[in-house]
Amino acid sequence: MSSSNPTAAATQAMPSADSNPRVVVTTHAADGTSIFGADREVPLFRPMGPAGSSFAVFDRRGAVPVNNQEATGEYAEMLPRCPPRGVIFCISNIAGNFTVPMHRTLSIDYAVVLTGEIVLRLDNGDEKTVRPGEYIIQGGANHQWINRTSETCRIMFVTASAEKVKLVDGTELEETVMKR
Numbered sequence: 200m201s202s203s204n205p206t207a208a209a210t211q212a213m214p215s216a217d218s219n220p221r222v223v224v225t226t227h228a229a230d231g232t233s234i235f236g237a238d239r240e241v242p243l244f245r246p247m248g249p250a251g252s253s254f255a256v257f258d259r260r261g262a263v264p265v266n267n268q269e270a271t272g273e274y275a276e277m278l279p280r281c282p283p284r285g286v287i288f289c290i291s292n293i294a295g296n297f298t299v300p301m302h303r304t305l306s307i308d309y310a311v312v313l314t315g316e317i318v319l320r321l322d323n324g325d326e327k328t329v330r331p332g333e334y335i336i337q338g339g340a341n342h343q344w345i346n347r348t349s350e351t352c353r354i355m356f357v358t359a360s361a362e363k364v365k366l367v368d369g370t371e372l373e374e375t376v377m378k379r
Contacts, residue, residue: 216353308337315352318345
């Protein structure tokens with residue numbers, strides 16, 4: 200999406216949640232000048248089939264702080280899971296009328312709903328509906344995503360590794376894995 204007219208670019212509609220996202224990456228030349236390192240579409244990974252959720256991982260780093268001189272990778276066919284002590288930048292597309300199983304990650308997840316709407320349900324049964332332009336800070340809680348509409352919901356995440364939640368009695372809450 201390049202345009203010489205900034206007003207036209209600003210009014211262009213957001214791409215469909217079913218389309219491959221475009222990622223523009225900046226880096227540095229040998230002399231320190233800022234340059235573009237990549238401009239590419241990231242293919243959606245559909246491990247649950249065409250009627251389930253899809254994912255695209257844009258960047259994944261194994262440690263924070265990151266090395267900004269390290270090249271970004273390509274992460275086709277990867278579930279968006281934050282590496283221990285690392286960070287990940289990705290999207291999840293939750294298909295219409297689809298429910299993601301209850302799960303917990305060992306991370307803090309910063310999210311924004313880009314398109315559609317999603318119900319965030321916690322293991323105690325509480326729910327909140329989150330709509331486009333609204334934000335989520337999900338701190339290692341056991342949760343599931345429920346799309347009760349027919350429209351795909353696209354959610355953007357920046358996820359950073361976190362310590363396990365430790366209860367008063369010393370019990371540590373483990374990661375739970377989504378089952379397909």
